[in-house]
Amino acid sequence: MSYPVFAVTVDLVVLTVREGELQVLLVRRGCEPFLGEWALPGGFVLADEDLPTAARRELAEETGLDGPGGHLEQIASYGDPDRDPRGRVVTVAYLALLPDLPTPTAGTDAAEAEWRPVGELGLAFDHDRILADGVERARSKLEYTPLAAAFCPPEFTIAALRQVYEAVWGETIDPRNFHRKATSTPGFVSATGASTEGEPGRPARLFRRGEAAVLNPPLLRRGA
Amino acid sequence: MSYPVFAVTVDLVVLTVREGELQVLLVRRGCEPFLGEWALPGGFVLADEDLPTAARRELAEETGLDGPGGHLEQIASYGDPDRDPRGRVVTVAYLALLPDLPTPTAGTDAAEAEWRPVGELGLAFDHDRILADGVERARSKLEYTPLAAAFCPPEFTIAALRQVYEAVWGETIDPRNFHRKATSTPGFVSATGASTEGEPGRPARLFRRGEAAVLNPPLLRRGA
DNA sequence: CAAATAGTGTCTCTGAGACAGTATCCA
DNA sequence: TGGATACTGTCTCAGAGACACTATTTG
Structure with a gap:
């Protein structure tokens, strides 16, 4: 039985909150196609590698930051026949959420990397659409x-x-x-007992992430 | 630049409601691997074919039923290196929701096809997991x-x-x-003006699907 | 008529949002 | 002391769920 041959990549929508804005990690492409243009970080899945493993590897390579605390989940796959001029490439997009870290992205694979506020950014390939899907996933x-x-x-x-x-x-x-909602929803946050010090105003209690997988009842946006 | 070579398939979680139960369309495999075992319908993506197009084609081939009225959306992709003994195969899973149609699945590709209530079914490949993900997607x-x-x-x-x-x-x-919830939530359903006839009890008004993409406020399950 | 199903009215409770008021720090 | 931020209490309104009640058909 014969069947068409594909390459498979992972692309990453790496989001963080910096300066009060939702920002995404972009890299400037160092090779063709789209040489010199901004794109989502990503790369080919290796011969013996699982998809989440490939995503974690690319995240570590491109950001230098892995470890716990963050979050990684699959968004969707994109396989339009024309999406990559090199041939038939299907990409599996992953969403990564990270705390605001002291501007990594140095000494890595990519020629340049930088954080940019999310929006219509004119990215290479179909990365604007992937970014939009990732942002919507994060919001919901x-x-x-x-x-x-x-x-x-x-x-x-x-x-x-x-x-x-x-x-x-x-x-x-x-x-x-x-405040009332966050502290009263079961499993949303759990108090550590410690508080902030040296800040103006009354000290604030410190919390860790709660163990709940799903919030019940949920928080709902106004907009939708 | 060289990179590993993959095959890409689409697999379908085709759901319907029959006999008061949520049921899934399964096919008995007519070739190796897993010859004779039950699996989700699916097949290879063709050389010049988009992913949703491949999903719709497989749906038509396996069920003989396409047309409007149903719903098709991507679930996720699965690419464990060991998931297919033939080699490196990444599958993009799609969820299809169909009305209860007069038992199709005749004169098609698959040797046999049948509806089965969803659950742990012992399917080929990683199809039990794909089915579970599809059912959870439909529920939410x-x-x-x-x-x-x-x-x-x-x-x-x-x-x-x-x-x-x-x-x-x-x-x-x-x-x-x-009843109150369905008729009062904007865009959920829209009345046709017609009613049922010949049934016992008061005639029921007939409705079509509403135009809303998202229900606001939503209906919430008890269980989660 | 009775049986059956469709559809409405109404009560209670929970949770969201608005916002007054209290608590506890820094300068 | 005043300014700032954390946190609590309370009111009102919307919506979910329980369930009595009315409406309209078949047999």
Whole structure:
């Protein structure tokens, strides 16, 4: 039996919250096609490699940052016959959520890498569409999972968590109602007992991500 | 530049509601590997074919039923190196929701095909996992989209729509509350003006699927 | 008529949002 | 002390669920 031959890549939508905005990690392509243009980080799946393993490997190679605390999940696959001029390439897109780390992206594979606010960015291949799908996935996942904590360091305040929601959804949220909601929804966050120090205002209690897989009841965006 | 070579397939989780149960279309494999075992329908993506096109083609070939009224969406991709003994095969899984049609699956590709209630079915490859992911997708999509209508004929009663929810979620739902909810949620259903005739009891108004992409507010399952 | 199914009204409870008010830090 | 931020209490409104009740058909 004969069948067509494909290459398979993974592409990564790596999101973080920086400067109060949702930002995505882009790399400038160092080889053809689309040489010199901005694109999502990614690369070919190796001969004996699982798809999530390939995604984690590319994430480590491109960001230098792996370890726990973040989150990685599959978005979807894209296989238009014309999406890559080199031939038939199917890409499996992954979504990574990371805390705001001290600007990595040095000494890596890619010629250049940088964080950019999400939006219509004119990326190579079909990466604008993949980015849009990844951003929408992230937005909706914050509604019904405690995943916002993946954007925060291991211990965080309720205010920091709220600022994640405000950045990702592009909405302002009442701090008092959010506080009550976050601390009363089972499994959303768990208190560490510690508090912030040296900040102006009353010290804030520190929390870790809760164990719930799904928030019940969920938080709902206004917009949809 | 050299990179590993893959085959790409599409596999289909074709769901319908029959006899008050959520059922999935299975085929008995007519060639190696897993000859004679039950599996999800699917096949190789052709050389010049888009992924959704391949999914629609396989759906038509395996069921003989295409046309409008149903629903097709991507679930995810599966690419474990050991998932297919023939070599490196990545499969893109699609979810199809169809109304209960007069048992098709005759005169087609597959040696045999049949509807089976969903569950742990001991399928070939990693198809049990793909099926589980597809069923969970369908269950959650009914919460926040008007997609339950994809399981119904073009015109249907509110009671028929409710029975879809009961079958897919495995819960009983209060008919009176469901009726109010379905008819008052914008874009969920739209009345045709016609009614059923010849049935016992008061005639029921007929509806079509509404135009909303997302239900606001959503319906929520008890279980999660 | 009874049986059956469709559809409405109404009550209660929960949770979201608005926002006053209290608590506890820094300068 | 005042300014800032964390946190709590309380009110109101919308929607889910329970369930009594009315409407309209078949037999």
